[in-house]
Amino acid sequence: MPEARLILDDITAGYGLRPPAVLGVSLQVSAGEVVGLVGPNGSGKSSLLKVASRALRPRSGSVRLQGFDPYSIGAKDAAHLVAVVPQDVVPAFSFTSLEMVMMGRTPYMNGWGGGDPQGWERTRSAMAAVEVQHLADRPVDELSGGERQRVVLAQALAQDAPVLLLDEPTTHLDIRHVVELLSLVRGLAESEGKAVLAVMHDLTLAAALCDRMVVLHRGQVLADGRPEDVLTSSLLKTVYGVEAEIERSRATGKPALVLGLATAAPMPLGKRAHVIGGAGRGSVLMRRLAELGYEVTAGVLHGSDTDEEVASRMNLLRVSVPPFSGIDDAAARECAALLAAADVVFICDAPIGPANIRNLELAIQAGRGGTRLIAIEESPIDERDFTGGRASELWNELRTNATVVSSYEEALLGAG
Amino acid sequence: MKLGRRRYRRVLVALALLLIVSIFVAVAVGAVWIPPTSTARLFAWKLGLAGRPPVPRSTEVILFQLRLPRILLAGVVGMGLATAGLLFQGLFRNPLADPAIIGVSSGAALGAIVVIVLGGAAAFGGLGVTAAAFAGATATAFGVYRLARVGPTVNVATLLLAGIAVAAMISAVMSSVMAFSGEQIRSIYFWLLGGLGARGWDSLQIVTPIVAIGLLAAVLLAHDLNVLSLGEERAAQLGVDVARTKRRSIAVGALLAGAVVSVSGVIGFVGLMTPHVLRLVVGPDHRKLLPAVAIAGPAFLISADVLARVVISPEELPIGAVTALLGAPFFLYLLRRERGKAESHA
Numbered sequence: 001m002p003e004a005r006l007i008l009d010d011i012t013a014g015y016g017l018r019p020p021a022v023l024g025v026s027l028q029v030s031a032g033e034v035v036g037l038v039g040p041n042g043s044g045k046s047s048l049l050k051v052a053s054r055a056l057r058p059r060s061g062s063v064r065l066q067g068f069d070p071y072s073i074g075a076k077d078a079a080h081l082v083a084v085v086p087q088d089v090v091p092a093f094s095f096t097s098l099e100m101v102m103m104g105r106t107p108y109m110n111g112w113g114g115g116d117p118q119g120w121e122r123t124r125s126a127m128a129a130v131e132v133q134h135l136a137d138r139p140v141d142e143l144s145g146g147e148r149q150r151v152v153l154a155q156a157l158a159q160d161a162p163v164l165l166l167d168e169p170t171t172h173l174d175i176r177h178v179v180e181l182l183s184l185v186r187g188l189a190e191s192e193g194k195a196v197l198a199v200m201h202d203l204t205l206a207a208a209l210c211d212r213m214v215v216l217h218r219g220q221v222l223a224d225g226r227p228e229d230v231l232t233s234s235l236l237k238t239v240y241g242v243e244a245e246i247e248r249s250r251a252t253g254k255p256a257l258v259l260g261l262a263t264a265a266p267m268p269l270g271k272r273a274h275v276i277g278g279a280g281r282g283s284v285l286m287r288r289l290a291e292l293g294y295e296v297t298a299g300v301l302h303g304s305d306t307d308e309e310v311a312s313r314m315n316l317l318r319v320s321v322p323p324f325s326g327i328d329d330a331a332a333r334e335c336a337a338l339l340a341a342a343d344v345v346f347i348c349d350a351p352i353g354p355a356n357i358r359n360l361e362l363a364i365q366a367g368r369g370g371t372r373l374i375a376i377e378e379s380p381i382d383e384r385d386f387t388g389g390r391a392s393e394l395w396n397e398l399r400t401n402a403t404v405v406s407s408y409e410e411a412l413l414g415a416g
Numbered sequence: 417m418k419l420g421r422r423r424y425r426r427v428l429v430a431l432a433l434l435l436i437v438s439i440f441v442a443v444a445v446g447a448v449w450i451p452p453t454s455t456a457r458l459f460a461w462k463l464g465l466a467g468r469p470p471v472p473r474s475t476e477v478i479l480f481q482l483r484l485p486r487i488l489l490a491g492v493v494g495m496g497l498a499t500a501g502l503l504f505q506g507l508f509r510n511p512l513a514d515p516a517i518i519g520v521s522s523g524a525a526l527g528a529i530v531v532i533v534l535g536g537a538a539a540f541g542g543l544g545v546t547a548a549a550f551a552g553a554t555a556t557a558f559g560v561y562r563l564a565r566v567g568p569t570v571n572v573a574t575l576l577l578a579g580i581a582v583a584a585m586i587s588a589v590m591s592s593v594m595a596f597s598g599e600q601i602r603s604i605y606f607w608l609l610g611g612l613g614a615r616g617w618d619s620l621q622i623v624t625p626i627v628a629i630g631l632l633a634a635v636l637l638a639h640d641l642n643v644l645s646l647g648e649e650r651a652a653q654l655g656v657d658v659a660r661t662k663r664r665s666i667a668v669g670a671l672l673a674g675a676v677v678s679v680s681g682v683i684g685f686v687g688l689m690t691p692h693v694l695r696l697v698v699g700p701d702h703r704k705l706l707p708a709v710a711i712a713g714p715a716f717l718i719s720a721d722v723l724a725r726v727v728i729s730p731e732e733l734p735i736g737a738v739t740a741l742l743g744a745p746f747f748l749y750l751l752r753r754e755r756g757k758a759e760s761h762a
Binding site: 113159 | 510511635636637639640642643646649650652654656658701703
């Protein structure tokens with residue numbers, strides 16, 4: 001199998017000092033393949049698309065377009081490899097549709113906008129493919145949203161890039177143009193071997209269009225596979241918090257969504273709680289907090305620990321390291337970001353050894369930064385200190401900045 | 417498309433005719449009327465094609481020492497201001513940007529004044545004032561751009577507010593500098609009121625090559641500015657090095673504005689009106705706008721200068737007052753239209 005045209009490997013990315021919007025995401029798109037990227041608002045879809053289009057440099061992980069790292073080449077070279085169809089483009093001055101589509105040839109032009117012998121031909125065929133020739137002389141700012149969207153698609157096609165990224169391309173289109181645009185995109189993948197990654201809101205449409213669907217939830221990949229395998233009632237409930245049936249089209253076998261109204265699960269309070277667990281001490285707390293409507297985050301967790309398994313099943317935004325290994329700097333940084341974003345942090349009375357002692361340091365730091373800490377002491381620190389006294393020292397330091405409670409029930413009350 | 421090209425050529429021809437007419441009128445009218453025949457014969461004599469015509473010596477002096485350098489200077493200044501205006505409008509993605517409105521001209525003026533007060537006007541082989549004006553213009557342009565940009569866009573209100581605030585600050589500094597200037601105050605005032613009179617061939621020699629270089633540099637930015645009007649994010653997706661394009665546009669715009677201000681003082685609205693009117697005629701493509709603006713800017717400023725000379729002849733209006741009288745109502749009209757657009761979008 002040839003190497004995929006777009007490869008995102010273990011991408012963590014975000015904006016400024018905020019916690020990462022995308023956390024350890026890997027995905028690939030091969031030539032001729034259409035992959036749908038779905039997930040609720042704020043699940044990291046757009047950020048991931050930005051990472052792939054050279055607009056958001058990832059904090060860690062690697063991006064490859066046809067084998068090239070777009071962040072180590074210039075904007076012009078990158079534009080030869082990847083074209084983007086954004087939701088909407090409104091130019092500041094009223095260019096005509098023809099002028100707009102010709103701008104898609106920018107990567108092939110010199111400074112004056114010349115030096116592109118195929119420019120005319122490619123512009124014309126891109127406009128023909130999207131059927132906007134008749135709009136050629138109309139100013140773009142006078143077009144309807146749907147017409148403009150198609151002009152922007154033609155602009156991206158004129159770019160002749162092997163990888164095509166679509167950001168909710170059907171937002172402004174009526175149903176006829178939605179179908180036309182999606183069949184066009186499918187056709188391009190099949191005939192020209194383009195690799196297409198499309199952020200989609202409409203799951204039924206995504207299922208009809210895509211070879212594969214990737215579900216993002218809280219910045220992580222929750223499912224990646226054929227639409228019929230990915231789109232299930234339980235997934236919809238977990239990810240979107242809605243009750244829905246999945247039916248199969250008799251003609252195509254593709255799944256489609258039937259929504260039951262007024263069954264949406266209660267909305268969370270919008271408060272964030274972070275749990276520092278270990279040895280299964282955090283499991284119950286994480287569940288209870290989620291039931292109370294908190295957005296729960298967790299970490300640093302160790303692989304194969306009960307807490308890690310529960311957090312993974314609950315789909316929490318979390319930071320994990322392999323079993324029995326220490327907490328490395330990267331994990332510590334990610335966890336510090338989660339701690340900083342939390343409204344309240346619970347430190348469970350887990351046994352402390354060399355592998356997880358750094359969790360205490362992270363909590364102490366967060367407490368100094370003004371984050372509210374609740375330390376749970378059902379069992380005293382000297383019974384669970386496996387570091388020869390260092391953990392006890394840190395725990396006592398932690399106590400000075402934390403609300404100390406003696407049971408998990410009290411901890412939940414204390415959360416308010 | 418063929419038709420469009422023919423139309424564009426016709427517009428350029430019409431503008432060129434306008435420029436030629438404005439030059440002829442400017443040569444002829446003023447405190448003293450010089451008939452075109454005398455002008456033609458004086459030129460023929462200077463070129464060695466004919467003997468000395470029977471015109472008074474004073475006419476010869478007025479033509480070659482006063483009017484001609486003044487007209488040419490108006491042309492070059494008009495070209496520089498209009499091109500700078502086009503660059504700033506493209507950069508700010510806003511048709512209200514103009515070197516004077518966004519404070520760049522004031523920045524240039526401040527730079528020039530500081531150098532005059534410090535007695536450095538003769539530095540860099542007589543280019544001290546020009547260099548300082550360029551530095552002042554560049555600093556102001558970067559500053560205002562930073563201030564005016566909110567997220568991905570430059571909003572009209574923030575642009576104007578930033579321009580006003582910066583210009584106010586600069587004029588305060590200018591007044592303070594002038595308070596300490598002592599004997600130089602006369603030369604500063606003379607320079608500030610400036611305008612195009614009594615500048616002679618010297619300043620023309622300084623500013624012409626700079627404007628020519630700026631114009632050529634602007635040509636290479638034209639296409640990228642087109643793409644930049646789709647927003648920075650989209651421009652980057654289409655392969656434009658956005659940061660580089662912005663830096664260069666500011667540098668070239670400031671070079672033009674700085675050079676022009678250093679010889680003529682602050683003249684507003686040329687950079688606002690010229691590109692804007694032509695955009696309505698030839699469309700928003702900067703590659704088509706640039707040649708049109710480079711012809712229309714001189715025609716506009718030369719005509720304005722004629723008005724300045726004849727309206728209260730033999731006294732003169734400051735040229736900045738004439739462009740402001742023509743330009744300010746136009747500016748208000750644009751502002752209203754922008755607001756109307758914003759409301760209809762909301």
